Amino acid sequence: MQNRNFRLWFVAALVYAFLYIPLVIVVAYSFNDSRLNTEWVGFTLFWYEALFNNKEMLTAARNSLIIAVSASICATVLGTMAGLAIHRYKLKVLPILVFTPVAMPEILLGVSLLLFFLQVLHLTLGMVSIIIAHTTFCIGFVAIIVRARLQGMDWSVFEAARDLGASPWQSFRLVTLPLIMPAVVAGALMSFTLSIDDFVITFFTKGVGEPILPIQIYTMIKVAVTPEINAISTLLMLLTLVMVIIATKLDSGMLRGEARR
Amino acid sequence: MTKGGTKGDRIAKWLVSGPPLLFLLVFFVVPSLIMIVTSFRFPGEFGGLAPLVVPAGEVGGEYGLTLEAYQFFLSDSLYAEIFLKSFGVAAATTLICLIMAYPLALLIASSEKRFRNLMVLLVVLPFASNFLIRIYAWMIILGPESVLSHFINTILGVFGIAPITLLFSSFAVLVGMVYVHLPFMVLPLYINLEKHDPALLDAAQDLGASGWQRFWRVTWPLSLPGVFAGSALVFIPALGMFAVPEILGGTGDILIGNLIKDQFLGTRDWPFGSTLSIMLMLAVLSIAGLATWFARQSGGMKYAE
Numbered sequence: 001m002q003n004r005n006f007r008l009w010f011v012a013a014l015v016y017a018f019l020y021i022p023l024v025i026v027v028a029y030s031f032n033d034s035r036l037n038t039e040w041v042g043f044t045l046f047w048y049e050a051l052f053n054n055k056e057m058l059t060a061a062r063n064s065l066i067i068a069v070s071a072s073i074c075a076t077v078l079g080t081m082a083g084l085a086i087h088r089y090k091l092k093v094l095p096i097l098v099f100t101p102v103a104m105p106e107i108l109l110g111v112s113l114l115l116f117f118l119q120v121l122h123l124t125l126g127m128v129s130i131i132i133a134h135t136t137f138c139i140g141f142v143a144i145i146v147r148a149r150l151q152g153m154d155w156s157v158f159e160a161a162r163d164l165g166a167s168p169w170q171s172f173r174l175v176t177l178p179l180i181m182p183a184v185v186a187g188a189l190m191s192f193t194l195s196i197d198d199f200v201i202t203f204f205t206k207g208v209g210e211p212i213l214p215i216q217i218y219t220m221i222k223v224a225v226t227p228e229i230n231a232i233s234t235l236l237m238l239l240t241l242v243m244v245i246i247a248t249k250l251d252s253g254m255l256r257g258e259a260r261r
Numbered sequence: 262m263t264k265g266g267t268k269g270d271r272i273a274k275w276l277v278s279g280p281p282l283l284f285l286l287v288f289f290v291v292p293s294l295i296m297i298v299t300s301f302r303f304p305g306e307f308g309g310l311a312p313l314v315v316p317a318g319e320v321g322g323e324y325g326l327t328l329e330a331y332q333f334f335l336s337d338s339l340y341a342e343i344f345l346k347s348f349g350v351a352a353a354t355t356l357i358c359l360i361m362a363y364p365l366a367l368l369i370a371s372s373e374k375r376f377r378n379l380m381v382l383l384v385v386l387p388f389a390s391n392f393l394i395r396i397y398a399w400m401i402i403l404g405p406e407s408v409l410s411h412f413i414n415t416i417l418g419v420f421g422i423a424p425i426t427l428l429f430s431s432f433a434v435l436v437g438m439v440y441v442h443l444p445f446m447v448l449p450l451y452i453n454l455e456k457h458d459p460a461l462l463d464a465a466q467d468l469g470a471s472g473w474q475r476f477w478r479v480t481w482p483l484s485l486p487g488v489f490a491g492s493a494l495v496f497i498p499a500l501g502m503f504a505v506p507e508i509l510g511g512t513g514d515i516l517i518g519n520l521i522k523d524q525f526l527g528t529r530d531w532p533f534g535s536t537l538s539i540m541l542m543l544a545v546l547s548i549a550g551l552a553t554w555f556a557r558q559s560g561g562m563k564y565a566e
Contacts, residue, residue: 011364019387022398078281085278097285105501111538116292136288168273197391233394240389
């Protein structure tokens with residue numbers, strides 16, 4: 001038994017190393033005093049300075065923030081409703097519509113929305129189209145988190161509120177919402193990170209106007225690799241890390257999703 | 262949960278489910294239908310689409326609906342080959358992820374309760390960093406001047422083998438694919454393995470089963486629903502991936518995703534791009550259906566809960 005556990009630990013350590021070494025390298029080279037990501041020369045903050053003087057990058061970051069905040073607000077409201085409805089009522093169509101965009105390859109959502117925006121809405125692609133696209137796939141994630149939270153709770157609490165004469169709205173505002181609040185906030189944070197990180201769907205719905213962060217990073221990777229990418233990557237990782245920590249503090253069941261019953 | 266209920270309940274039901282339903286009907290169902298219609302249309306002269314009806318005063322030209330894009334797909338075996346190759350890459354990615362994720366999930370599930378959440382979090386955390394950054398990291402590691410490349414080529418040099426390039430190859434694509442999808446495999450496996458009753462393993466041991474037998478006859482069959490769930494979660498996104506081959510692959514490493522992307526943002530043949538997307542969708546649906554079926558078949562052995 002001891003022996004087996006040791007072997008498991010060994011393999012697991014390798015997998016954890018596989019997961020983390022690449023990210024550590026990215027972060028380390030962001031402080032490296034060399035244009036090339038090949039060997040350690042010396043410590044510098046030059047790449048961060050370059051980043052903060054890069055007008056286009058700053059605009060892109062601002063745009064991405066606007067998109068992420070708007071999309072996560074829309075997705076949180078709609079996703080919470082969807083999560084509640086799916087848990088409370090026997091619905092046939094809504095669960096399919098909510099969970100399919102989460103499960104299918106992103107490129108399909110990107111392509112179909114591109115065709116829709118251009119052919120039907122005659123919309124100039126830009127911030128609005130990206131916000132709509134991000135909302136579409138974030139709804140499912142919020143709904144999953146909210147529903148998992150509801151599944152862990154005793155439904156009689158809500159019935160009791162109704163029996164005591166609360167209107168549906170009152171019982172929602174005074175009983176349901178406070179109880180699911182951690183899941184709602186966790187869903188909002190998750191939508192925010194999904195939106196700010198999304199590349200594929202943004203790539204298809206972006207248009208040619210405003211610079212957007214993931215697209216900017218993609219162009220830099222494809223055209224000219226400089227450690228500026230490492231610097232922006234490090235900052236983004238930091239941002240996501242903070243978000244994830246807050247989200248898990250709020251709802252420890254989130255990670256385990258539907259396993260919670 | 263409730264039966265029909267009062268009028269107020271019914272109104273509440275529509276108030277809660279109506280908005281998300283409407284939003285997804287407009288921005289998910291309608292776009293999907295449009296994609297299907299687009300696949301039956303003619304491409305426009307300068308990209309985009311030819312009009313559905315003949316514009317006034319014009320004679321000839323291609324208008325209306327057609328099967329042309331589908332015929333084009335079937336006419337060149339190149340496209341079937343790219344589909345097959347994408348299936349191969351997705352299958353290899355799934356298998357490698359399974360081999361790497363299983364021991365890890367097993368370890369997490371058999372660890373003390375208080376460590377489990379942290380160990381799971383450590384798997385998910387890198388996944389929360391930007392998707393492009395995770396691919397970019399491998400660009401650095403596999404680059405021609407990287408420590409790893411130097412190391413491998415020095416060893417190869419000892420044996421008199423010509424140096425190899427790691428980046429922009431099928432190998433790099435596979436590494437990137439595994440890296441990007443690994444957490445999708447660990448989570449469902451862990452969720453399944455965590456529910457196993459340790460008493461079963463003790464019983465098997467009492468009955469004289471060796472360590473390997475205990476795994477192969479008890480743990481593995483019980484974990485099959487998790488294996489199928491994880492495999493579907495890795496295989497499906499891997500099948501539609503275009504960013505990994507785009508950044509880490511060479512010119513010969515084109516997958517379905519790249520082909521689709523080119524039709525919309527490169528050559529601008531929308532009908533053909535839609536046709537390819539529908540083929541991909543059909544493939545995904547059949548894989549998802551198959552995984553559900555297998556999971557249900559093996560679900561008979563499920564005892565947890």
